[in-house]
Amino acid sequence: MENVYEQRLTGLYESFGYSRFRTTKFEPYELYSFNRDFLRSGRIITFTDLDGSLKALKPDITLSVVKNSGGTPGKLYYLETVYRPRDHRFAELRQAGVECLGTVDDYSLCEVVALAAKSLLCFADPGRAAGEGGSAFLLLSDLELLGAVFDAFGVPDGAKSELTALFEAKNADGISSFCAKYGIEGADSLRELARLFLPLDEGLKRLGELCPAAVPKAERLRELSVTAELFGVRELLRLDLSTAGNLDYYNGLIFRGVVAGVPFNVLSGGQYDLLPARMGSPLGAVGFAVYLDEVENSIGAPVNARPDEILLYNDEKSLKNAALRANELRAAGRKVLVMNEAEYEKSASKRR
Numbered sequence: 001m002e003n004v005y006e007q008r009l010t011g012l013y014e015s016f017g018y019s020r021f022r023t024t025k026f027e028p029y030e031l032y033s034f035n036r037d038f039l040r041s042g043r044i045i046t047f048t049d050l051d052g053s054l055k056a057l058k059p060d061i062t063l064s065v066v067k068n069s070g071g072t073p074g075k076l077y078y079l080e081t082v083y084r085p086r087d088h089r090f091a092e093l094r095q096a097g098v099e100c101l102g103t104v105d106d107y108s109l110c111e112v113v114a115l116a117a118k119s120l121l122c123f124a125d126p127g128r129a130a131g132e133g134g135s136a137f138l139l140l141s142d143l144e145l146l147g148a149v150f151d152a153f154g155v156p157d158g159a160k161s162e163l164t165a166l167f168e169a170k171n172a173d174g175i176s177s178f179c180a181k182y183g184i185e186g187a188d189s190l191r192e193l194a195r196l197f198l199p200l201d202e203g204l205k206r207l208g209e210l211c212p213a214a215v216p217k218a219e220r221l222r223e224l225s226v227t228a229e230l231f232g233v234r235e236l237l238r239l240d241l242s243t244a245g246n247l248d249y250y251n252g253l254i255f256r257g258v259v260a261g262v263p264f265n266v267l268s269g270g271q272y273d274l275l276p277a278r279m280g281s282p283l284g285a286v287g288f289a290v291y292l293d294e295v296e297n298s299i300g301a302p303v304n305a306r307p308d309e310i311l312l313y314n315d316e317k318s319l320k321n322a323a324l325r326a327n328e329l330r331a332a333g334r335k336v337l338v339m340n341e342a343e344y345e346k347s348a349s350k351r352r
Helices: 004-015 029-033 062-069 106-121 143-152 157-168 172-182 187-195 200-210 212-231 274-278 292-299 316-331 341-351
Strands: 026-028 046-048 054-057 074-086 089-102 136-142 237-239 253-259 267-271 284-291 309-313 336-340
Touching: 004 074, 004 089, 004 106, 004 292, 026 029, 026 062, 029 054, 029 062, 062 074, 062 089, 062 274, 062 284, 089 106, 089 292, 106 136, 106 212, 106 253, 106 267, 106 284, 136 143, 136 212, 143 157, 143 212, 157 172, 157 187, 172 187, 187 200, 200 212, 200 237, 212 237, 212 253, 253 284, 274 284, 284 292, 309 316, 309 341, 316 336, 336 341
Parallel strands: 136 237, 309 336
Antiparallel strands: 026 054, 046 054, 074 089, 089 284, 136 253, 253 267, 267 284
């Protein structure tokens, strides 16, 4: 049974017209062995099927979505369990997510970003406005923009992954040492760029001051900021160039989500055209995953909403009356619990 978080996310995605994608617990092992570099972990639970074929408990949903798309565009969401190493053992981890396959135009890109931001608000404290105390933020970067920044400072191609790792860690001392090692001028600007965490428009302005040569590659983020206003999520967006992720997986826009009270990223995503191309599907692709376990382990799962009405019965006549009245109330949009009076008293005494 879905908890309240899952119900909120499902309602959100369906309100945007996304269809639910469902999959089995396992896929052919080759799907993951051939795409191991796209996985967060290379460790996979495998077993031999009755026909002798090798299967795997799925460690990833996106691969299944792309595999089963057959090259057909679509807007999908999922609510599934993946099986990954965690704390030195395999664990069942609950995830929700969105995948948009097809032409990734400005609208599709912004719609997925908006869904990611609105997903964070499903967990954030509703008593605090986003941006006022920071209940939730979506951190944005762009790999083409980051590449333009590195090119502007003359970073050698063979050293870009090293600097990317330093940006991800916001390692100011490491960036200074890196610049000294490769004879790169502008260490102060690179350090500040790595530390950027500003509202998107302010961040882009500061980026232009620190690295004017990279401004043309910031156009996608600038357009995203304008369109995000239409979805009501602009105030949640932050420019953070330390958001890099798997360079073998993503291209273009990349983002991650944080929520107050959770010490880990609760969401990650971006544009990943490379994966469908590698799997023989000529599709653009953008999406994200929400790590429900990270949220629930940190701030708990909310209890399911209580019924609006409770109707009790203790004999055949009262049962009939309760059933008829429940139908009327439900038709009016009310949540109604019908229960035997004695059983209700027993359950109520346990709750006291």
